[in-house]
Amino acid sequence: xxxxxxxxxxxxxxxxxxxxxxxxxxxxxxxxxxxxxxxxxxxxxxxxxxxxxxxxxxxxxxxxxxxxxxxxxxxxxxxxxxxxxxxxxxxxxxxxxxxxxxxxxxxxxxxxxxxxxxxxxxxxxxxxxxxxxxxxxxxxxxxxxxxxxxxxxxxxxxxxxxxxxxxxxxxxxxxxxxxxxxxxxxxxxxxxxxxxxxxxxxxxxxxxxxxxxxxxxxxxxxxxxxxxxxxxxxxxxxxxxxxxxxxxxxxxx
Numbered sequence: 001x002x003x004x005x006x007x008x009x010x011x012x013x014x015x016x017x018x019x020x021x022x023x024x025x026x027x028x029x030x031x032x033x034x035x036x037x038x039x040x041x042x043x044x045x046x047x048x049x050x051x052x053x054x055x056x057x058x059x060x061x062x063x064x065x066x067x068x069x070x071x072x073x074x075x076x077x078x079x080x081x082x083x084x085x086x087x088x089x090x091x092x093x094x095x096x097x098x099x100x101x102x103x104x105x106x107x108x109x110x111x112x113x114x115x116x117x118x119x120x121x122x123x124x125x126x127x128x129x130x131x132x133x134x135x136x137x138x139x140x141x142x143x144x145x146x147x148x149x150x151x152x153x154x155x156x157x158x159x160x161x162x163x164x165x166x167x168x169x170x171x172x173x174x175x176x177x178x179x180x181x182x183x184x185x186x187x188x189x190x191x192x193x194x195x196x197x198x199x200x201x202x203x204x205x206x207x208x209x210x211x212x213x214x215x216x217x218x219x220x221x222x223x224x225x226x227x228x229x230x231x232x233x234x235x236x237x238x239x240x241x242x243x244x245x246x247x248x249x250x251x252x253x
Contacts, residue, residue: 066249068123073242074115080227080236098231102148102172107157110150110226116241117224125215126247128208130223134241137199138233141177145230148172151206152224158206173200173236199239215250 009015024036082098099105116134130151138147151158151169159169176199206223208216223243229236 064123067247069244069246070118070120071242071244072115072118073240075240078113078115078238080111080229080238082229082231082233082235098229098233100231102146102228102230105148105228107152107155110148110152110157110228112152113149113225113227113238113241116238116243117222117226118243118245119220119222120245120247121220122216122218122247124218125250126218127215127250128221128248129246130206130208131204131244131246132225132242133201133203134225135199135201135239136173136227136236137176137239138173138229138236139177140173140175140230140233142230142232143175145233146172146174147227147229147233147236149200149202149225149227151204152222152226153206153208154221154223158210169204169206171200171202171204216247 022035080096082096096109096111099109113134116132122128130153132151134149136147136149140146149171157169223245225241225243227236227238
């Protein structure tokens with residue numbers, strides 16, 4: 001038990017409301033010995049001196065007092081369309097313009113993937129482990145026209161800024177359309193969609209904070225997978241995806 005010693009009420013004396021309140025709960029510097037609130041978590045060396053190696057096992061901790069987690073997921077297909085060139089058919093518009101060069105795509109050229117994006121609340125400063133899975137493909141017939149998937153945390157991309165060639169948190173799908181010469185001709189070609197074999201699967205993880213940063217602050221945070229594609233790729237299809245968050249309380253300063 002915690003050690004509590006405070007001045008008891010005096011018989012015949014009228015106590016003040018503030019005095020009564022502080023005896024039950026106080027955040028003052030002297031609360032460790034003068035308030036009954038120490039019985040609900042204000043433990044000190046007096047309480048741990050008899051524990052071997054000062055190790056406090058999980059049976060002594062309340063649920064979610066030092067860790068927690070959350071997750072989101074989805075399995076329905078999500079189709080991301082860019083604009084369609086008039087040379088390829090009617091000049092209709094997709095949901096966004098894509099990027100002329102996905103390797104140097106700007107943040108606004110990425111679209112959040114529902115089911116692969118989560119907002120979570122940290123009840124205390126914490127270290128966070130993100131894990132995710134995602135599968136996606138496209139209908140590109142050009143090896144230079146790709147679809148990219150990238151991790152964002154609190155609205156910012158994680159990894160190398162600008163060119164994504166060297167970023168550990170970017171993955172790509174290149175062409176999935178293959179052209180094969182028709183038997184007996186040299187000029188006529190048929191197009192075969194091989195998305196089943198050319199889909200990209202990404203099972204990733206990221207430890208937060210990033211190197212050199214302090215633990216994530218108490219409050220709301222977000223993590224999301226976002227997709228962009230070359231402006232000439234008509235469609236990217238995202239299939240199953242999920243995002244999981246596990247957080248661990250940081251040491252108090």
